[in-house]
Amino acid sequence: MTASHxxxxxxxxxxxxxxxxxxxxxxQAIISQHYVPGERLSxxxxxxxxxxxxxxxxEAARLLESRGLLVSQPRRGFFVRALVxxxxxxxxxxxxxxxxxxxxxLVENYDTEKELALRRQVELMCEVALKDSDSRxxxxxxxxxxxxxxxxxxxxLLRAFDxxxxxxxxxxxxxxxxxxxxxxxxxxxxxxxxxxxSGDPGHCxxxxxxxxxxxxxxxxxxxxxx
Numbered sequence: 651m652t653a654s655h656x657x658x659x660x661x662x663x664x665x666x667x668x669x670x671x672x673x674x675x676x677x678q679a680i681i682s683q684h685y686v687p688g689e690r691l692s693x694x695x696x697x698x699x700x701x702x703x704x705x706x707x708x709e710a711a712r713l714l715e716s717r718g719l720l721v722s723q724p725r726r727g728f729f730v731r732a733l734v735x736x737x738x739x740x741x742x743x744x745x746x747x748x749x750x751x752x753x754x755x756l757v758e759n760y761d762t763e764k765e766l767a768l769r770r771q772v773e774l775m776c777e778v779a780l781k782d783s784d785s786r787x788x789x790x791x792x793x794x795x796x797x798x799x800x801x802x803x804x805x806x807l808l809r810a811f812d813x814x815x816x817x818x819x820x821x822x823x824x825x826x827x828x829x830x831x832x833x834x835x836x837x838x839x840x841x842x843x844x845x846x847x848s849g850d851p852g853h854c855x856x857x858x859x860x861x862x863x864x865x866x867x868x869x870x871x872x873x874x875x876x
Contacts (some may be wrong), residue, residue: 672700672710677816680719681823687732691720691800714787717816733820735870741817742866748811749795752778752802753846753854760846764801768843771797771869777837787836794839824869838864 676696680687697704697802711728712718720728733741756764775790799811829855838861845857 658690666707668702669713672696672702672706673713676710676714677719677819680714681785681788681819682783683823685730687728687730688820690726691730693727705873710711714816719816719820731820733817733824736743738821738824739866739871741814741821742862742869744814745811745818746859746862748807749798749858750800750855752804752807753858754851755802755804756798757846757851758853759801759803760849765843765847766799768794768797768846770834771818772839772843775839779836784823788819791822792818792836821865821869835865 676685676691685691693704693707696707697727700707711722712801715722715728720729721731749832771790771794775787775794778787778790796808796815799808836856842854842861843855849856849872
């Protein structure tokens with residue numbers, strides 16, 4: 651049996667691609683707060699604006715619900731997820747566990763190749779911080795932290811990080827909106843590289859605790875004052 655028979659001459663694949671495109675569009679709109687936390691999404695309006703049927707919009711919304719960006723209410727539809735302080739603390743605590751463990755392993759196998767790759771990424775983040783969109787800043791920030799975990803060499807750890815990536819996008823977006831100097835977010839990553847270069851696991855532990863702790867403070871404090 652050929653792939654065309656399985657997919658109905660490619661229609662399923664094309665439909666899936668459309669759903670992913672709509673999901674990407676909604677993700678960027680949510681991160682940029684074009685749709686604010688708690689706002690209801692109109693399937694009819696979105697389908698009209700995008701020039702498509704309601705079906706892929708609904709499927710994209712379900713996909714984003716599984717990723718933690720939307721929530722559904724019976725007979726009312728989908729709403730942008732509004733993270734509360736306790737949820738934010740839970741996400742940051744889990745992130746800290748993952749990255750603390752990753753750095754503990756990475757510092758034992760840190761080499762010039764990994765250092766150069768991470769340095770190039772921080773340099774790019776600093777450039778992006780001055781001129782690019784918020785969504786680009788968030789993606790480069792996430793990529794840096796994903797590189798840290800990937801270089802640690804534990805695939806399960808990396809998978810766990812990827813599982814919370816979509817929620818982290820919301821968190822990083824909130825950091826940029828609540829941090830006193832958003833551009834300093836990129837430069838703060840140099841301290842992590844200094845810690846790794848020291849070869850001291852204790853230094854790495856303190857550096858990642860401080861790095862994520864500061865972000866957690868600004869986000870949770872900002873939510874509390876909103």
